[in-house]
Amino acid sequence: MIKPEKVKFPPDCEVVVRAIWDYLDGNVSADQLAEIEDHLAECEYCVAHTEFERDLIRHIKQLRARHSDPERLRHRVLAAIRDAKSE
């Protein structure tokens, strides 16, 4: 079990920890952005954390599924469109 008193990082890490996804998604206000970047400039832990989350999202993105035979699917869907009746 992790004891809270053993978890020590500068208290203002909170500005980054709480807003990390909004920050990475580009959804923070100019003020918030400045506050976060000021903190990142002086906190190596938050830099590491932010990079970790950025890498995670990048890896999730790479998991785009690939169809084994897109041409076959295209023919099938095209045929279905031409067979279907609109309402």
Place this chain on the structure above:
Amino acid sequence: MTERKPTGQVAEEVERIALPFLGDVSRFALSLTRDESEADDLVQETFVRAMRGWHTFEVGTDARRWLFTICRNAFLRSRERSHRLVLSEEGDLDAMQAVLGHVYATRAGIGDLFDRIDVGPAIRKAIDGLPEPHHSILVLIDVEEMKYADAAEVLGIPVGTVRSRLFRARRLVQEELIEHARDAHLLDGNGGRGAGEGG
């Protein structure tokens, strides 16, 4: 009411406007069904429904978003999911997980984890294990790169809900990944930096 167009014209418009998004719809269907042959059926169903409902599509609006909405609705209807795995919004737990994530990321030498192992399979497994609608939200935003507002429309939920569930989904994936790394003894469970302190 708008005039209904003849079927031939609808087919031509669907081919011209909707079909270019076949790859996107196919990927989305695959992420929903996690099975290619089931996904292909779903894709076909989506385009047939698009044909039938073409008079409800406003030409000039986002066809991809419109198709995704049809696809997801068709999927949900085909599934009749009796057991809906929906996570409660546990704010405190989320906050705690955020802090734990921070602790691990900063203390346990996780920074270069992505360079040390092929995390793809672990991430894939974690994503596949996500409950709905967290799974769809993560796929739409992080994989398909949709905006929050567009994902909200596809899923029929408020943007704020998309945001909180996306964050939760990412945290769940992150936790799974950390768990995986710990099982593979790639991490020091106590956190490298603090270990051995103050004896």
